[in-house]
Amino acid sequence: MLTKVSPLRPPVDDPGPPYVSLPVQDIGDVRRICDFSRALRRTRQGKDAALNYPIWDVPLTGGGLLIAAVAVVHVFISHFAIGGGLFLVLTERMGLRARDAGVLGFARHHTNFLTLVILVFGAVTGVGIWWTIALVNPTAVSALIHLFAWVWAIEWVFFLVEIVAALVYRYGWDRMDPRTHQAVGWVYFGSAWLSLLMINGILTFMLTSGKWPETQSLTDAWLNPGMLPSLVMRSAVCVALAGVYALITSSQLTDLVLKERMVRYSAKWVIAGATAIPFAGLWFAGTLPDQARFLASGGTPMVTAFTVASLLLSGLLVAGTLFGPMLFPRQTHVTFACVLAALALGATGATEWVREAVRKPYVIYEYMYSNSLRPADLADISSLGLLASSRWHVPAKADWDDPIKIGRSVFRVQCSSCHTVSGLNSIKFATRGWDKALLDQQIQYLNTLKGAMPPFIGTDEERGGLVAYLISLQAEGAGPSAALPARSEGDRLCLR
Amino acid sequence: MPTVIPPVDPLGLPAAASLLKALSLLTFTLHLLAINVTVGGLLMLLVYGRRPQGDSGALFASRMRALLPASMAITITLGVAPLLFLQVLYGQAFYTSSVLMAWSWLLIIPALCVAYLGLYLAYLRPSWLGDRGQALAWLSAVLTLLVAAVFANNMTLMLEPGLWAPIYAASAYGTALNLGDPMLPARYLHTVLAAPAVAGLACCLMGLRFRSLDADWAAWAHRTGMHWFHVGAGLLMVSGVWYLLALPPRIGRQFMGASAHDTGVLALGIVLGLAALAVAKRATWLATVLTGLGVGCMVMARHRVREYMLAPHVNAAGIPVHADNGWAAAFAVTLVLGVAAVVWLVRCALRCRGSREGATSG
DSSP states (O other): OGGGGOTTSOOTTOOOOSOOOOOOOOOSOHHHHHHHHHHHHHHHHTOOOTTOSOOOOOTTTHHHHHHHHHHHHHHHHHHHHHHHHHHHHHHHHHHHHHTOHHHHHHHHHHHHHHHIIIIIIIHHHHHHHHHHHHHHOHHHHHHHHHHSHHHHHHHHHHHHHHHHHHHHHHHHTTTSOHHHHHHHHHHHHHHHHHHHHHHHHHHHHTTOOTTHHHHOOHHHHHTOTTHHHHHHHHHHHHHHHHHHHHHHHHTTOSOHHHHHHHHHHHHHHHHHHHHHHHHHHHHHHHHSOHHHHHIIIIISHHHHHHHHHHHHHHHHHHHHHIIIIITOTTTOOHHHHHHHHHHHHHHHHHHHHHHHHTTTTEEETTTEETTSOOGGGHHHHHHHOHHHHOSSOOOOGGGTTOHHHHHHHHHHHHTTTTOBSSSTTBHHHHTTTOOHHHHHHHHHTHHHHSTTSOOOOSOHHHHHHHHHHHHHHHHHOOSGGGGSOOOOHHHHHHHO | OOOOOOOOOTTOBSSOHHHHHHHHHHHHHHHHHHHHHHHHHHHHHHHHTTOOTTSHHHHHHHHHHHHHHHHHHHHHHHHHHHHHHHHHHHHHHHHHHHHHTHHHHHTHHHHHHHHHHHHHHHHHOHHHHTTHHHHHHHHHHHHHHHHHHHHHHHHHHTTOHHHHHHHHHHOSSSOOOOTTOTHHHHHHHHHHHHHHHHHHHHHHHHHHHTTTTOHHHHHHHHHHHHHHHHHHHHHHHHHHHHHHHHSOHHHHGGGGTTOHHHHHHHHHHHHHHHHHHHHTTTOHHHHHHHHHHHHHHHHHHHHHHHHHHHTTTOOGGGSOBOOOHHHHHHHHHHHHHHHHHHHHHHHHHHHOOSOSHHHHHO
16 A cells, blocks of 8 residues: 555656656655655755766676777877977977978878877777767766866867867978978967966866865866876877877888988887886876875786886887887887887776776875765765666565565666676676675675775675675676685685 | 656756857858768769760869868868757767667767778779779768768757656667657758759759859869759758648747748748849859758748757756856857957968979979
8 A cells, every 4th residue: 555655656746758658667665765756856956967878888898998999099099199299399390490391291102191090090090089078977977077068068069179270380391481380280289288288177077086075166176286297298108109190100111321310210209208207107106196196006816916006018019119110220129119119008008997996996186986875975965875776776566575686786876887797807707706795795895805996886785785795696606706705704705 | 758857967058059059050050051061062973974085074073072081071070069958968968869770870980980091092992992082982972971970860869858768678689770750851851952052052052163264164063063053952952841731730830930030931931042043144143152051041040940849857047157258258259269260361372373392392
């Protein structure tokens, strides 16, 4: 009879949207009805922003790998787009001053390469990175878009100027007077760097939100503590990558005298940029929250390994440039230049991975966890229940007595942004051999036992459901983990 | 199944919804014009790309091959701003529909990369490619039309909040499309058919640009472009009637008299289009301006359809505003300077005819 007095449906005279109707019709538990009722009232008041969107289920890899793939390619190209602009105008100026047709010819050829790479892959992957993030974590992107809307809009103007200037600069070779052509080149470089200036503030905000949580000021958000050191570091990366890409074109020159000159010239750009990066990097590291620094320097083995990989690959790139193109410019083959580019790509990928990973457990520091839940909503969701607060994952009434189905929904809402079931960062593998008590303890103290993870948010019943679901995964036996024995009390103590 | 609507973002809007809508409409109109030149130009390239050497069509194809990579770059760049304002104003609907059709939405990125690369290669390496150049143009055209189809799917799915929860309940793998929507084919066709019409005008303008250099070819370009413009505009009007009738009746009625404002916007768009057709032969630049304004009216009508369809659930005007006037002013200043820079750059490109050989000869 409880359904007849259920307060879950909106009254007939309800003005209507915006509201969410929860698909619950027959609940045999008064407490749950109260929870739903309160959740419904809250959602109708439009107060909560957590659990807003459906969650895209990407089997095996999870959405994170997609973001990483697009982001690394884009960062590798976009920094070249900026440094490459500076490289071109300075190289052109060098050729003009020396009245050297060979140098100018090289710069012209390199312009074709730059425009092809940045316009085809740079611009499209730039859109693609936001495309991907919005699919994997729409709540976080929504927050960044709404907070930084004017910063994005300003960046778009610079981006537009950058693209038009790149096209005109390329078109203008042999057609424009050199003075105008140089001016166009400077406009290209200037707008590209200003575009970085705008975006950089948003990127660092996600890690060092500064005074924004207190002031809620956009200026404080953009001018956050990490903004300036990161800008210097990224500018140095732009210079280094300009040299890396230029090695690919200069190593193909057939005039050996010109090749020697341009290969060595390009190598100097790599060395100059790479020399500045560690200093700016240390400055940037000094602005990081303690937790982030801890994660990168031994706190989490995987993050530490990527930090080491980043340093190692960068070191190899510098050594390879010094002992290759710098010392033997005439012998430098395009294959070797591509190997150096691959090292640079690896270093870029590892560094970006570390930058993303040290943000854990947040996606926007101190504002939103990596699973899109906000610390500010923690208390409310814990009392109301995760699924009762959810707009998309309220289990059907028939599933309310099935803890495994509840647990599956809890996993999807709270864990699937980082973990897959049995693919990359598999939860099945991570919890292999754990018994019920150990699982429950780990989940209960998630953020204290595993610093890179957000706290578990939900009711005791939901935590129990999650435990039951994870145990059921082990029982499925689809993998070697099922054969492992349950871990002992001693293991539990070690895990602490 | 109940309708599930994400709540508004607690950070609110950065300015009044009306200002953001105006910026959205303006930038989307520019984006749409660029799309039409790119897609229509690509279709014209398919028609004239195989003409024998010395034929005016072959020369047009060669010039279009040079133009398309640039117009594709401009199209993508101009698309960023309306996408930004769409997210600010209607993120609740846009993010949801995007997630529901995540894979096809994501595949736009590699499809665009390949289409764009094809255009570049067809331009940079015509002799190396030979006949394969035309195959590449076909590939780019097919991919571009597919991208447009995926966009049409998302832009219509985001208008159907009632479908979201059932789609998500059926599958969370992001494999949905909105193919069951009766509005979709009419809307897609109407959008795509604008391309040959606007590209025809662009062809006429190319003729004007080369009038003093190559009078015969200029006359051919003007004549051919005018033909594409007239045929495209005719088809566009037929598809427009279909689109109007395919709208949900309560919304279609708004454009047929129930709302003076909406009917006026649509009528003005049609009148501007007809006026452009009437003056095109004698005053191509005026026809271009009229066409641009007509497209702007149609963009406004499209926006009204979106508002009507989302109105019961999502209302941008109801989102709290946390305005930051200093940053809004900074954007305005940047925009003015940016437009000035673009105008200067384009003038530089249009003026340069000489060679720089003199600079290196001494």
